[in-house]
Amino acid sequence: MAASSLPRRTSAWARLSRNGLAVVGLAIVVAIVGIALLAPVLPLADPDITAPANRLLPPFSHGAWLGTDQLGRDMLSRLVWGARVSIAVGVAATLVAAFVGSTIGLVAAYFGRLADNVLMRGVDMLMAFPYLLLALAIVAALGPGLLNALLAIAVVNIPFFARSVRGATLGLVQREFIEAARLSGYSNARIILSELLPNVLPVIVITMSTTVGWMILETAGLSFLGLGAQPPQADLGSMLGDGRNLVITAPHVSIVPGVLILVLVIGINLLGDGLRDVLDPRLKSGALSRPVARTAVAEGRTSGTGDKGALLEVRNLRTEFHIGQRVLKAVGGIDFVLQPGESLGIVGESGSGKSVTALSILGLVPTPPGIVAGGEIRFAGRDLLRLPMRDLQDIRGNRIAYIFQDPLTTLNPLMRVGHQVTETLIRHQGLGGSAARRQAEELLDAVGIPQPRTKFDAFPHELSGGQRQRVVIAMALANRPDLIIADEPTTALDVTTQARVLALLNDLRRQSGAALVFITHDLGVVSELCERVLVMYAGKVVESGPVGEVFAAPRHPYTRALLACVPVLGEPERALDAIPGLPPPVDDLPEGCAFAPRCPLAMAECRRGEILLARTGEGRRSRCIRWMELGDG
Amino acid sequence: MLGYALRRLALTVPVLLGISVIVFLVISLIPGDPATAILGSFATPENVERINRELGLDQPLPVQYLTWLQGVLEGDLGRSYSLNRPVLDEVLERFGPTLILAAAALFLCTVLGLAAGVVSAVRQYGWADKLITLTVLVGISTPSFFLGIMLILWFSVGLGWFPTGGMYDLFGDGSPSELLWHLTLPATALAVVATGVVARLTRSGMLEVLRQDYVRTARAKGLREGRVILRHAFVNALVGIVPIIGIQAGFVLGGAVYIETVFQWPGIGRMLVTAISTRDILLVQGGVLVVAASFVLINLATDLIQVALDPRLRRG
Numbered sequence: 047m048a049a050s051s052l053p054r055r056t057s058a059w060a061r062l063s064r065n066g067l068a069v070v071g072l073a074i075v076v077a078i079v080g081i082a083l084l085a086p087v088l089p090l091a092d093p094d095i096t097a098p099a100n101r102l103l104p105p106f107s108h109g110a111w112l113g114t115d116q117l118g119r120d121m122l123s124r125l126v127w128g129a130r131v132s133i134a135v136g137v138a139a140t141l142v143a144a145f146v147g148s149t150i151g152l153v154a155a156y157f158g159r160l161a162d163n164v165l166m167r168g169v170d171m172l173m174a175f176p177y178l179l180l181a182l183a184i185v186a187a188l189g190p191g192l193l194n195a196l197l198a199i200a201v202v203n204i205p206f207f208a209r210s211v212r213g214a215t216l217g218l219v220q221r222e223f224i225e226a227a228r229l230s231g232y233s234n235a236r237i238i239l240s241e242l243l244p245n246v247l248p249v250i251v252i253t254m255s256t257t258v259g260w261m262i263l264e265t266a267g268l269s270f271l272g273l274g275a276q277p278p279q280a281d282l283g284s285m286l287g288d289g290r291n292l293v294i295t296a297p298h299v300s301i302v303p304g305v306l307i308l309v310l311v312i313g314i315n316l317l318g319d320g321l322r323d324v325l326d327p328r329l330k331s332g333a334l335s336r337p338v339a340r341t342a343v344a345e346g347r348t349s350g351t352g353d354k355g356a357l358l359e360v361r362n363l364r365t366e367f368h369i370g371q372r373v374l375k376a377v378g379g380i381d382f383v384l385q386p387g388e389s390l391g392i393v394g395e396s397g398s399g400k401s402v403t404a405l406s407i408l409g410l411v412p413t414p415p416g417i418v419a420g421g422e423i424r425f426a427g428r429d430l431l432r433l434p435m436r437d438l439q440d441i442r443g444n445r446i447a448y449i450f451q452d453p454l455t456t457l458n459p460l461m462r463v464g465h466q467v468t469e470t471l472i473r474h475q476g477l478g479g480s481a482a483r484r485q486a487e488e489l490l491d492a493v494g495i496p497q498p499r500t501k502f503d504a505f506p507h508e509l510s511g512g513q514r515q516r517v518v519i520a521m522a523l524a525n526r527p528d529l530i531i532a533d534e535p536t537t538a539l540d541v542t543t544q545a546r547v548l549a550l551l552n553d554l555r556r557q558s559g560a561a562l563v564f565i566t567h568d569l570g571v572v573s574e575l576c577e578r579v580l581v582m583y584a585g586k587v588v589e590s591g592p593v594g595e596v597f598a599a600p601r602h603p604y605t606r607a608l609l610a611c612v613p614v615l616g617e618p619e620r621a622l623d624a625i626p627g628l629p630p631p632v633d634d635l636p637e638g639c640a641f642a643p644r645c646p647l648a649m650a651e652c653r654r655g656e657i658l659l660a661r662t663g664e665g666r667r668s669r670c671i672r673w674m675e676l677g678d679g
Numbered sequence: 680m681l682g683y684a685l686r687r688l689a690l691t692v693p694v695l696l697g698i699s700v701i702v703f704l705v706i707s708l709i710p711g712d713p714a715t716a717i718l719g720s721f722a723t724p725e726n727v728e729r730i731n732r733e734l735g736l737d738q739p740l741p742v743q744y745l746t747w748l749q750g751v752l753e754g755d756l757g758r759s760y761s762l763n764r765p766v767l768d769e770v771l772e773r774f775g776p777t778l779i780l781a782a783a784a785l786f787l788c789t790v791l792g793l794a795a796g797v798v799s800a801v802r803q804y805g806w807a808d809k810l811i812t813l814t815v816l817v818g819i820s821t822p823s824f825f826l827g828i829m830l831i832l833w834f835s836v837g838l839g840w841f842p843t844g845g846m847y848d849l850f851g852d853g854s855p856s857e858l859l860w861h862l863t864l865p866a867t868a869l870a871v872v873a874t875g876v877v878a879r880l881t882r883s884g885m886l887e888v889l890r891q892d893y894v895r896t897a898r899a900k901g902l903r904e905g906r907v908i909l910r911h912a913f914v915n916a917l918v919g920i921v922p923i924i925g926i927q928a929g930f931v932l933g934g935a936v937y938i939e940t941v942f943q944w945p946g947i948g949r950m951l952v953t954a955i956s957t958r959d960i961l962l963v964q965g966g967v968l969v970v971a972a973s974f975v976l977i978n979l980a981t982d983l984i985q986v987a988l989d990p991r992l993r994r995g
Contacts, residue, residue, distance in 0.1 A: 167697070170694070170697070171694070171697035171698060171700075171701055172701070174694050174697065174698055174971065174974070174975055174978075175698065175701070175929070175967075175971050175974065176928075176929040176930070176932040176933040176970060176971065176974045177929055177930055177933045178930075178933025178934060178936055179932065179933045179936075179951075179967050179970055179971060180701070180967070180971075181933075182933075182936060182951055182952075182955065182963070182967065183702065183705045183963060183964070183967045184705065184708065185955060186705070186951075186954070186955040186958075186960060186963040186964075187705045187706065187708035187709045187960065188708060188709075188710065189710070189958075190955065190956065259820065263820075263822050266822060267822065267824055267937055270822075270824050270937065271936065271937065271940060271952050272952075272956060273952070273955060273956075286822075286824065286825060286828070289828075290828055290941070293828055293831065293832050293836070294832075294836050297832055300825070300828050301829070304822065304825035304828065304829070307822050307825060308817075308820060308821055308822065308825065311820035311821075311822075312816065312817060312820040314820075315816060315819065315820050316816065335803065335886075335890075336800060336801075336803055336885070336886045336889035336890055337889065337890060337894075337895070339898060339904045339907070408899060410895055410898060410899055412890070412895075439901045439902070439903060440901060441901065442898065442899055442900065442901035443899055443900035443901035443902075444901055447899070448896075448899040450892060450895070450896065450899075452892065455891065455892040455893065456892045456893055456895070456896045457893060457896065458893040458896070458897070458911050458915070459893070459915070459989070459991060460914055460915055460918070460988060460989055460990070461910075461911075461914075469900065469902065470900045470901070470902075473900065473901055473902055473903075474901060505990045505991070507990070507991050508990075518896075521896075521900065
């Protein structure tokens with residue numbers, strides 16, 4: 047896809063405030079922290095005054111909104127004061143872990159070698175412990191107490207900071223500005239503090255926001271076990287621990303502090319997720335959209351009429367990408383008809399819409415953001431765009447097969463190549479395991495893979511690029527399809543392999559009598575493999591006709607320009623005229639001819655109204671009003 | 680694969696040594712005289728002298744460590760002064776129940792987390808995704824010790840469906856079904872946070888994998904969507920998720936401390952809490968060492984599973 051959505055530069059605060067959940071999280075955190083901070087000035091009962099007469103009052107009692115505990119102390123007051131302690135300890139532990147961990151990470155990455163080895167092996171050792179267990183061991187040695195619990199929790203969180211900060215710093219130490227600072231004679235400490243630290247600060251903040259919730263939970267947990275806050279001091283964890291034994295008679299004593307911890311940590315996590323999305327959009331949870339099983343199709347009815355004998359008939363196909371407010375018209379209404387056994391080349395620059403056209407046929411354009419906005423695709427008389435999913439799946443890989451560009455990424459890396467071939471045989475021919483294996487071995491043999499029996503069990507990474515693409519071809523031919531769609535099948539291969547793979551594809555296709563749609567920017571290949579050619583530009587067909595005629599006498603300036611780019615053997619002095627300028631962005635097409643801004647023949651009329659695809663001869667069409675001036679040859 | 684396994688196994692040796700160093704150094708963190716701290720109320724002058732001799736506390740630290748390590752390798756983790764029995768015996772006795780609890784929780788978090796994550800990714804932005812995402816957020820924010828208390832309150836005290844604690848009935852037959860009945864609530868409470876983490880990372884892993892070219896290839900072959908999702912996308916996503924599950928094993932083993940306390944589960948976690956409050960340092964040391972060593976083995980296992988899934992990793 048040609049277009050990429052550029053992130054608009056807005057302040058971090060504005061982006062955070064657009065994230066509804068993060069705002070909720072912020073509100074929760076601000077409310078709880080605010081109340082906790084204000085505890086001394088709030089009209090609360092003294093949290094430590096016992097009143098045996100009023101013990102275990104239920105919530106909503108007179109004078110005690112949240113009831114009282116086993117010593118008659120006011121729960122609301124204890125909750126606020128307890129939250130104060132829990133938050134303070136959690137935040138303090140986070141700061142300690144962030145300080146020590148970040149220092150380790152910065153020093154290890156900046157000095158590298160021995161320092162890196164020693165420090166990071168130490169960090170690995172800490173990571174080798176179950177998280178809480180090491181904290182327990184530390185508390186065991188230091189003795190129970192809130193400060194010791196804080197230290198223990200901080201220590202076990204150091205690795206998270208050390209690792210992420212080291213990772214971020216490693217990417218920076220090789221950069222020019224660090225080198226420049228070194229050459230300027232800055233001290234190591236100054237480089238780390240004034241050059242590196244500001245750049246890794248977002249990473250530290252992200253790590254803090256993801257760990258502070260845990261640290262509050264874990265310090266509360268240690269207090270719950272009686273290893274943190276010691277009476278009379280109380281935090282939320284020790285309150286919960288006290289209430290545990292009363293859970294049957296007075297559940298509110300444990301429910302109240304427990305719910306507050308839960309709500310506080312939910313708020314922190316919501317805020318942390320939002321903060322991470324803002325500071326590091328690459329990590330944004332769910333920012334990636336996955337394509338669904340089939341391209342979305344806008345409402346529309348099939349005309350029900352068509353060319354009866356045609357194998358494939360594409361009528362006014364329009365495929366768009368909807369990205370935010372932008373609508374990219376990748377394919378802007380194209381038509382073509384393919385007869386059984388015919389071979390058609392589709393050529394054009396990157397972004398001209400040729401691949402999207404090919405993917406639209408079987409609904410493989412990724413949705414979101416892709417959508418077929420209109421048109422018809424009839425295959426053997428049936429409109430593929432409106433076919434039920436299961437019927438479409440019966441055609442995919444069976445009657446119509448694809449060969450994609452890069453065989454390394456199109457093959458499943460974890461599956462033996464033979465199984466990737468048998469899979470399609472089993473699916474469409476209902477073969478049993480051993481029959482499928484036999485047939486797959488024959489196919490691998492037919493596409494020229496040596497020792498097909500052994501190679502059947504190979505994984506894609508164990509094959510060469512050419513062999514991988516032969517496997518892909520075997521997969522495509524497995525069910526003797528009526529139509530093969532090859533999308534730049536040799537671009538990822540080296541030149542000598544390209545020629546052999548193309549020859550193989552051509553031979554096998556001719557033997558099987560399948561029709562071919564061949565997508566490429568290589569005009570030489572088109573003239574060898576195809577009978578007819580479509581030239582696409584900015585999502586539209588600009589010229590079509592028999593390959594020989596079109597290449598001998600182009601009737602569109604764009605085709606002529608493309609042909610001028612092709613090197614000719616034996617004419618090394620021939621200038622390769624790259625086409626000046628770039629194709630227009632497909633969400634902002636100019637009026638009139640899209641090629642006009644780059645066209646040497648363009649005149650005022652070319653920039654007005656819509657230029658139609660006009661018949662220029664037997665089986666030939668051109669979308670140019672000056673085609674007659676191009677002459678024949 | 681076998682070669683890789685052996686090389687990976689060899690790599691656990693330095694990790695185990697590192698762990699032993701850290702566990703050993705814990706004693707040197709003890710403020711004041713370790714012998715008195717270790718012995719606590721058992722600190723008669725004879726005992727202090729004995730433990731000083733046993734631990735070699737009069738020797739330099741490296742010598743102390745080597746002496747201690749030799750003992751560990753011979754199965755001598757010292758003697759628990761509060762229980763008056765060898766640490767190893769007590770630790771091994773308590774380890775089984777913890778392992779059962781942790782394994783049950785790990786099983787739950789793996790199965791539920793993977794399923795929730797896959798559904799969430801496949802139905803991205805649908806109501807199921809939103810429901811799962813919200814549940815996961817609450818789940819990973821839940822203090823397991825609080826959840827445990829609430830489960831007891833609702834399901835044991837309120838509904839009477841499950842026992843309030845313990846591993847077997849006092850006069851039960853000790854059958855597996857009895858164990859399962861006692862295991863349900865603690866394993867659930869222990870699994871909740873880990874399930875949330877696994878679900879979250881499975882979702883993002885699946886979203887990443889579903890965009891790959893090979894998923895498009897699988898669809899272009901006409902495979903049914905179920906097979907595309909499970910056989911092609913999920914298996915690839917799993918390679919990245921298996922180590923996450925290994926990390927969860929660590930959280931589950933640690934979190935067992937809370938859950939065993941809440942549910943009076945006779946495992947190593949509850950033993951540790953008691954040992955800390957009685958200042959039985961050697962017992963703590965032995966318990967932590969054994970659990971940490973088992974965690975190293977779990978990580979070894981997840982590494983091997985990952986490599987078994989992904990042939991490309993076998994070369995490294």
